[in-house]
Amino acid sequence: MDAKTAFLELLNAKRATSAQWRNLLAAEGEEERQFKQSEAAAALTTLQGAINFWIDTGFRSKESKGSETPTGRHLPTHEGPGVLLDIARLLNCDDPVSTEAGVWTFQASQHRKKNPLCGLLAMRMEPRGGFRFAPILFGHAWPGNMLAAWAFYFFWQQDTWRFRLMRCAHCRFFSIPERKTRKSYVRGWHCERCRNSASAKAATANLRDSLRKRWFARAVSALLEYEGGPRRAGNDLVQFITDRVNAGLKPTNRIKRNTITRNLAAIRQMAERQKRAKPQTESEALR
Numbered sequence: 001m002d003a004k005t006a007f008l009e010l011l012n013a014k015r016a017t018s019a020q021w022r023n024l025l026a027a028e029g030e031e032e033r034q035f036k037q038s039e040a041a042a043a044l045t046t047l048q049g050a051i052n053f054w055i056d057t058g059f060r061s062k063e064s065k066g067s068e069t070p071t072g073r074h075l076p077t078h079e080g081p082g083v084l085l086d087i088a089r090l091l092n093c094d095d096p097v098s099t100e101a102g103v104w105t106f107q108a109s110q111h112r113k114k115n116p117l118c119g120l121l122a123m124r125m126e127p128r129g130g131f132r133f134a135p136i137l138f139g140h141a142w143p144g145n146m147l148a149a150w151a152f153y154f155f156w157q158q159d160t161w162r163f164r165l166m167r168c169a170h171c172r173f174f175s176i177p178e179r180k181t182r183k184s185y186v187r188g189w190h191c192e193r194c195r196n197s198a199s200a201k202a203a204t205a206n207l208r209d210s211l212r213k214r215w216f217a218r219a220v221s222a223l224l225e226y227e228g229g230p231r232r233a234g235n236d237l238v239q240f241i242t243d244r245v246n247a248g249l250k251p252t253n254r255i256k257r258n259t260i261t262r263n264l265a266a267i268r269q270m271a272e273r274q275k276r277a278k279p280q281t282e283s284e285a286l287r
Contacts, residue, residue, distance in 0.1 A: 003027035004161065004176065007154070011051060011174045016044035021147065028154060039144030046148035050081040051155070051174070055167050059251030066246065066254035067184040070163050074102060086149035169252060170194040170204065188252050215255050216267070218245045223271045238264065 001009075006024040013020055018037040025033050035043075054073055061072025075084075075098075084096050084104065093106040142150070155162065161176050168175070169188025181189070187204075222244035226237060238260050246254040260267070 035142040043144035043147040050083040
């Protein structure tokens, strides 16, 4: 089994077993690595959390505008998955430091070893070009967080498919499509099975209706807030409503500005209904 297949099999597991971790380690020539079998499931949870964090950044990039943009994925300089700290310990480095250019820097610790289980790095020169670095493990068992850190460290070196790893917006299945991914996906990427499934289409329609009710109600509230607050020169009503709506939605559900523009008349109409109904309710309460 090749490393990519082993990685996907592990990532899609409901509850990882030691055998699935062994397959990935063996595919990378790390058969001698030892780890606690009881922590295999916890290590998978940590790894999946880091991978999901990476994929979700594709919804928050400047060019995404609410869509999923795989090429826009990045680790922001002000945050990052907790696994980065474990990678630093795995490599016996100080905690990673982010720079203004968005680069995460790992420096070898001169004060004390972050992880006594590991020594210095071993460098391997590949016969077809490139270098690979891996920590030298002393004869001890890795805890779950170190196992997850190694797997993310392995994933981060995959230049050929790091940005092609996709997560289905419907079934949450991880996959690496053979064909080139599009620049963006308005409602997230869907796997072959969900894209062609009638039940998935029906579920998507119901989800779309539910989402419309949620963002429409938020848009009406935002319009009332805008009209009831102080006016400022240059205020953009459509952008104000869009920002207020997206502030309460998940990255995968965020709407675009033109959605508000197309529905602005309906939003105004509903806002007027609510304004007429409110005084009537208050007068009835005083009786």
